[in-house]
Amino acid sequence: MEAIIRMEHLYKSYGDKQVLRDINLEVYPGQVIGYIGPNGAGKSTTVKILCGLLSDFEGSVVVKGFDMKQDPLSIKRIIGYVPELSDLYEVLTPAEYLELIAGLHELPAEIASTRIPKMLAAFGLEGQIHQRMDTFSKGMRQKVLLISGLLHNPDILILDEPLSGLDANSVIIVKELISRLAAEGKTIFYCSHMMDVVEKVSDRIVLLNEGTIVADGSFESLKTELGQGSLENIFARLTTQGLHHDAASDLVSAFDLPYISRTAEDE
Amino acid sequence: MNKISAVLYRLALLPSSVYERLGINTAQLSLILRYKLIMDDRYPNSFQQARSASRKKNISNATFGTMIMAFLMGLIYIVFFITGRDLLTHLTFFFSAYLFMLASMLISDFTSVLIDVRDNQIILPAPVNDRTVVTAKLLHIMVHLSRLVIPMCLPSLVMVFIQYGAWDSIAFLLLIVLASVLSIFLINSLYLLVLKFTTPSKFKSFIAWFQIGFAVLLYMSYQLVPRIADMEVFQQFSITEVPYAVLLPSYWFAGAQLFLTGIDMLHTWYWFLLTVGTTVFSTILVIRWLAPAFNSKLSLISGSGGDADSGQVAVISRRRKGIGDWYASIFTTAPLEKAAFLFSWKWTARSREFKLRVYPTMGYVAVWMGLTIFRKIGNVATDDPSVQNLSAFIALLYFSAFVLINAIFQVNYSEQYRAAWIFFSAPVEKPGPIITGSYKSMLCKFYLPAAIILAVFGMAWYGPGVIPNLLLGLSNELVICSLLVTLGKKKLPASLPSANKVRSGAFLRGFFILLISGTVAGIHFLLHRFTAVVLLLFVLSVIANWLLLNQLRETKWAEVKVE
Structure with missing residues (x-):
């Protein structure tokens, strides 16, 4: 089978800081990739490159036969992106915001106008369709963002912490959605810090540390390769190099340092 | 912080003992102000995109540009010193123009600083009292305003110095400072007063309408004044011929200038008292009575994480075709x-x-x-x-x-x-x-x-x-x-x-x-x-x-x- 996403020798740096070092990754249609790594490992940078938001990278990124450097537009058409921070225009209503997204994707108006209310209703937002989003909770905004990523029926869905702020029921819906979309042959690129969820939803886990891929395989194969335990333990073993367990005690012992507060001074 | 800000920062904190007496924590005040000024320099400059190290210490061109514009504007003020018959008229015109410009800038450019809700998540959870926060915000506004006000008043100040001498120009400078403080505190006291008695959501719309109303009012008076007579008559015009002029704060300031320079002191001392009195009063009004409760109200304005006034949910009525849709289709x-x-x-x-x-x-x-x-x-x-x-x-x-x-x-x-x-x-x-x-x-x-x-x-x-x-x-x-x-x-x-x-x-x-x-x-x-x-x-x-x-x-x- 032909890979739908192929990254080869991907490098990216911000000034002197090398963020990605030689990323090589092939993703196949229908796969759910759990893309994990510690803070600052380069996850978001990879995602931004994949969405065409960062263009000054080295190496090659080919998505469904389109080269990112040559034809980013064709790639943007088949990718749906749900960003991590819920940045959206709050003064709009969900319907208006999604109409804007539809317009940007040049979706025909009649398709947009039937799809938008249906999708909002599926997330239980039918009552808020014409309400401004400035009163929305984080979870409600997240739902709108999820819909904005799905609206144009993309082949590849890139989710960056998609469950943040969602209530338990919505988490179930999203997890269900991910497996349904994967069954339909859609590819899902799932970035998260929530190991238990990644463990459950993804059929392939890619672990990134300091800009390089340090583990790649199904959860089962990672377990046999790296020893029993949860994904959390595997993650910790590969990314902390033993610094990890001391952190908590270091934090607590910091209180013992000479500590002069304003009130102590006054007294 | 750039050099200009640093100088103004030190000036702003000079009356520390006064602040302390008003119940302000001066250590926190200087800290908040310093960081606000540092942040102003750090944010991406809307004129130059480059975030290069070269502009770390330099004053950005934008700041200079603004200061030059203010200076040019200040040159226009010299005209006021040749219109009208007497000094009182000159000064009344000058202070009217100055207060108008200041109020316009405060209203159009600085309201967002006062009701900046980004502080909510950073300052409000910390043990900082309301007076300190409000004062820090006002000083922040003053520092920015000074950059405009100083070049704007410079030509007139030089003019007064040349025409009337050193003491007159010092008195003039003092009154300019008083006038600036007065307008900052008066406008803000009005905001705070309204905020004290209304819900934040009403406050939002109040501000918008107040700004429009005030701007219109000021502008109208500005438009009407020079039309009292044509220019030749105007040269012979004296503000004393207009009885209601005594109601204008600019008239008080003009009177105070006469008092300070020893002209007709028997009949001008009350103008001086009035200017000082209203300035002190507005300052105390803001810091003592209006600042408390400001922050709690401010936190309600914030849009982040669920508006507290969610009783009022903005539902957009769904007319099939709004005028916007109609225009868009055309x-x-x-x-x-x-x-x-x-x-x-x-x-x-x-x-x-x-x-x-x-x-x-x-x-x-x-x-x-x-x-x-x-x-x-x-x-x-x-x-x-x-x-x-x-x-x-x-x-x-x-x-x-x-x-x-x-x-x-x-x-x-x-x-x-x-x-x-x-x-x-x-x-x-x-x-x-x-x-x-x-x-x-x-x-x-x-x-x-x-x-x-x-x-x-x-x-x-x-x-x-x-x-x-x-x-x-x-x-x-x-x-x-x-x-x-x-x-x-x-x-x-x-x-x-x-x-x-x-x-x-x-x-x-x-x-x-x-x-x-x-x-x-x-x-x-x-x-x-x-x-x-x-x-x-x-x-x-x-x-x-x-x-x-x-x-x-x-x-x-x-x-x-x-x-």
């Missing part, structure tokens, strides 16, 4: 352009930020229009309609662009500029249609209504003969605006940070663009009797518009300014 073709049109249309209708920055200018233009029409009607008996004196009308044509200029500038700035990622992740080949869509929506909103009013008024008054000049004026207005959008980096709607930068120059900037349109208006006026020339220029102007709009539509991603 003036846009591509779906992308239409989407951008509707986005800017709705966004500008609802964003408090945008309204705060644009609506006051609408007030100015409305007053100018009103006054021009009013004067025309007033002169009905004396005017000979066969003599077509179009100067007032042409001035009006060009001045009405003020709102549009402001709108097309402000539509690109938003607190939620990060949400603009959608424009970059969408499969948009060229951002041109987004920019033209947004521009067209601003035209429909702020240009069309004005154009219609002007056309109706012009035709009603001057008859169909005015049509060539009307068309040329309206078209030129568009060319000026299109040039502003086309030249330099192109901007996507709501894609650049605003609240994080105290754009103290915004008001003055608009004023100077207005001078450019004024020049064009002047040339137009010189030519307005030659109908053939006017028509020819109109055709050229339309072609220019067409070319500019086409060029804008072809905008590439590389030309777009990113935050």
Whole structure:
């Protein structure tokens, strides 16, 4: 089978800081990739490159036969992106915001106008369709963002912490959605810090540390390769190099340092 | 912090013991102020994108530009020292102009600083008392304002020094400081007072309407004063002939200056007392009585994490076809352009930020229009309609662009500029249609209504003969605006940070663009009797518009300014 996403020798740096070092990754249609790594490992940078938001990278990124450097537009058409921070225009209503997204994707108006209310209703937002989003909770905004990523029926869905702020029921819906979309042959690129969820939803886990891929395989194969335990333990073993367990005690012992507060001074 | 800020920072903290007596924690105060000033320098400069190390310590060009503009404005004030018969009149005029300018800048540029809700998550959870927070905010405003006020007052100060000597100029300086403090505290005390008695959601709309109302009021008084008589009579005019002038704060300041310089002290001491008294009173009013409860109310204004006043949920009524949709279907073709049109249309209708920055200018233009029409009607008996004196009308044509200029500038700035990622992740080949869509929506909103009013008024008054000049004026207005959008980096709607930068120059900037349109208006006026020339220029102007709009539509991603 032909890979739908192929990254080869991907490098990216911000000034002197090398963020990605030689990323090589092939993703196949229908796969759910759990893309994990510690803070600052380069996850978001990879995602931004994949969405065409960062263009000054080295190496090659080919998505469904389109080269990112040559034809980013064709790639943007088949990718749906749900960003991590819920940045959206709050003064709009969900319907208006999604109409804007539809317009940007040049979706025909009649398709947009039937799809938008249906999708909002599926997330239980039918009552808020014409309400401004400035009163929305984080979870409600997240739902709108999820819909904005799905609206144009993309082949590849890139989710960056998609469950943040969602209530338990919505988490179930999203997890269900991910497996349904994967069954339909859609590819899902799932970035998260929530190991238990990644463990459950993804059929392939890619672990990134300091800009390089340090583990790649199904959860089962990672377990046999790296020893029993949860994904959390595997993650910790590969990314902390033993610094990890001391952190908590270091934090607590910091209180013992000479500590002069304003009130102590006054007294 | 740049050098200018550092000096002003130290000056602002000089009366520490006074602050302490008012219940302010001076250590926290200086800390908050210092960090606010540091942050002002760090945020991406809207004029230079480069975040290079080179501008770490330098004062940005933008700051200098603003200061020079303020200085030029200050030169105009010298005129007040030669109008009228006596010193009291000179000074009253000067202080009126000064207070007007200061109040306008405070209202249009600095309100967002006072009610900046970004502090909520950082300062409010910390043990900082309300007075300290409010004072820090006001000092922050003062530091920024000083950068404008100092160059603005410099010419007049030099003038007083040359004409009246050292002591007079010191007294004058003191009164300028008092006047600045007074206007800052008075305007803010009004805000705080209202905030104390209303819900935050009402406060939001109050501010918008107060700003418009106040701007209109100030502007009207400004417009009316010089029209009391014509210039020759004006030279002989004395403010003492107008009994109600004693109600003007600027009159008090003028009187106080006389007292301080030893003129007629028996009859001027109360003016001095009044100025000092009101200034001290407004300061105490704000810090003692109004500052507490300010923060708790402020935290309710915040939009983040569920509005506390969620009892009032904004439901947008879903009319099948709003006027925006109607315009969009007429003036846009591509779906992308239409989407951008509707986005800017709705966004500008609802964003408090945008309204705060644009609506006051609408007030100015409305007053100018009103006054021009009013004067025309007033002169009905004396005017000979066969003599077509179009100067007032042409001035009006060009001045009405003020709102549009402001709108097309402000539509690109938003607190939620990060949400603009959608424009970059969408499969948009060229951002041109987004920019033209947004521009067209601003035209429909702020240009069309004005154009219609002007056309109706012009035709009603001057008859169909005015049509060539009307068309040329309206078209030129568009060319000026299109040039502003086309030249330099192109901007996507709501894609650049605003609240994080105290754009103290915004008001003055608009004023100077207005001078450019004024020049064009002047040339137009010189030519307005030659109908053939006017028509020819109109055709050229339309072609220019067409070319500019086409060029804008072809905008590439590389030309777009990113935050």
